[in-house]
Amino acid sequence: MPSLPRKLPRAMKLYICWGTFPSPRPGGHPCRNAYEALKKAGHDPELVKSYGWTLLSDAFNATSGRREAKRLTGKSTVPVLVTDDGEVVADSKNIVAWAEQHPAV
Ligand SMILES: N[C@@H](CCC(=O)N[C@@H](CS)C(=O)NCC(=O)O)C(=O)O
Numbered sequence: 001m002p003s004l005p006r007k008l009p010r011a012m013k014l015y016i017c018w019g020t021f022p023s024p025r026p027g028g029h030p031c032r033n034a035y036e037a038l039k040k041a042g043h044d045p046e047l048v049k050s051y052g053w054t055l056l057s058d059a060f061n062a063t064s065g066r067r068e069a070k071r072l073t074g075k076s077t078v079p080v081l082v083t084d085d086g087e088v089v090a091d092s093k094n095i096v097a098w099a100e101q102h103p104a105v
Contacts, residue, residue, distance in 0.1 A: 012083055017052070048068070081098065
């Protein structure tokens with residue numbers, strides 16, 4: 001019986017707010033833009049929902065995802081990408097650029 005391929009843990013993580021839903025805000029929803037660009041480049045990041053709302057104080061942004069975003073970038077704003085090699089990319093525009101420059105092999 002051939003052994004089933006072990007599901008390799010996905011190392012790439014994308015910290016997002018509440019989801020990757022479309023948004024009417026100018027420029028669209030940053031978390032969605034980042035996710036779509038990564039998918040387009042052939043990546044399949046683990047999505048880490050971080051909830052919260054940076055307009056409120058850190059007390060309201062004490063979710064593990066927002067805390068991790070703050071630990072990694074100094075700000076609790078998302079999206080934040082952590083690549084397979086542990087590189088941290090903050091801001092959707094930088095994540096879109098990273099995805100374009102790093103198509104999944
Ligand atoms: N310029 C930033 C804006 C990021 C942004 O507004 N992120 C939202 C989530 S989509 C957020 O965390 N903002 C306030 C909040 O909900 O805490 C980007 O493009 O990544």
